[in-house]
Amino acid sequence: MLRSFVSATLILLAAFWHYGYASRILGVFPTPSISHQIVFRALTLALRERGHQLVVVTPDPVNDPMLTNYTEIDLHFLYADTDGGENWIETLAKERWTDIQDAYLSTVLTQTELILDHPELKKLYAPNNGQKFNLMMIEMLYYPALLPLATRFDVPVVGITSLGLSLSIHYAIGNPIIPSHSSNWDTEEMIFGEATFWQRLKNFIWVWKFLYKYRTRYMPAQQALARKYFGNDIPDISDIEKNVSVVFVNQQTPISYLRPNIPKVIDIGGFHIAREIKPLPKDLQKILDDSTQGFIYMSLGSNIKSVMLSDEVRREFIAAFSELPYTVIWKFEDDFLANKPENVIIMKWTPQQSILAHPNLKVFIYQGGLQSTEEAVSHGIPVIGLPVFTDQHVHANKMVSLGVGKKLNIHSVNRHDILEAIRTVVLDTSYKRRMMDLRNLLKDKPYDSLKNAIWWTEHVIRHKGAPHLQSTTVDEPWYQRQDMDIVFVISTGFLITSSLAIIAFYRMVNHIRAMIQPISQKVKIN
Structure with a gap:
């Protein structure tokens, strides 16, 4: 009897200790695509199981009344902009990726305002409404005007993506920009394997042209939306974005094209894989x-x-x-x-x-x-x-x-x-054999990806951010990050030196010809 009482007491104490460290987390995941949302949902539900209280903004709510400490703001109406009968196979066959990307960003800009104007969300972020959070999690894609939510609640930010990082996010957080790397999914010309000089030149021009357009046109438009709904005194959304504590990226080493990343980029993966397979009909x-x-x-x-x-x-x-x-x-x-x-x-x-x-x-x-x-x-x-x-x-x-x-x-x-x-x-049985080897390789890891993501999330909460993971490159100008100023100076110096050498050589040749010409004429006369 005494042993049972002691055991029960210890269990209760452990439970109270665990929930005593529970935090309130705001999750903002705007993209209307279930393939994106199942990744985010797996993490938020796991955090709820840890005892945290969550408010989740999503177009694909769980809608389970049995879930406690889990409030959802439904953005399902965003599907109206993406399910309008667009035939992506046909569109991609006819239009350039640049034009499609421009159209998509325009749609996202409209969606961002619809999200910020959502009555439930407006009520949540209204000034002096008493709402408090310890952390904000946000999908890192094309919705930076939502980042001032973190400023409103004075909380650190954890970013997450359901796919590899876009070029705009690589740049925002100070990650290396590698225009022709095989991991890039948003370049006009994708390259797998060895690239030619002209392919690399084309991608170099395209990538920096896109980033210039994104930073000088799209970000100011998002900034204007942020000021409209949060006030003119909010920080620049670019500053909030670059100071995100960590970014979870849905990539797993054995099945990805590897690239260098800064410390705050943390690979996740396989969140949505079912632990138990449901019976078929x-x-x-x-x-x-x-x-x-x-x-x-x-x-x-x-x-x-x-x-x-x-x-x-x-x-x-x-x-x-x-x-x-x-x-x-x-x-x-x-x-x-x-x-x-x-x-x-x-x-x-x-x-x-x-x-x-x-x-x-x-x-x-x-x-x-x-x-x-x-x-x-x-x-x-x-x-x-x-x-x-x-x-x-x-x-x-x-x-x-x-x-x-x-x-x-x-x-x-x-x-x-x-x-x-x-x-x-x-x-050819080698395909199956190699796939089984790949499966075993994917499973052979020192930790569970979901538990690792939970640990990092709570790490950011405990320390109220993670500035120790910030890369110094994030504060450097674009040309300095890529050493373009050095390349420019060297190229200019080489061009000037070469030009002067050519001019000097040309003048020397002319001088020699001028000296030889009278002698040759004299010889002819004699």
């Missing part, structure tokens, strides 16, 4: 179990949809699938698929991780998204990538470089390419 379970020769799974994700495929490309997939001895599970977002072969089963929604866990799966045909890549690797499934935009090309190419997948051009793919890719990946 009974009818789907039976279909997959009965596919004794194996089955193929195709899904282009949540932002890119199979219904966006052109009629011509769709016909090529249908023709290719009809020649296969395998069942094909195709995530197809319509009720009807014309000329569908008998071995093809279409589904508007699929329990992806449960399908990837099935032992009969041979290959995963996908768009190259990061979360899908992580899921494929975690289940040891070789892939065939059909990338469309942003970081999808990066991940598809990385899978090819690791020998665990193939890549096809979604705009011009034909049935022969599809069949060759499927047969190669399925019949």
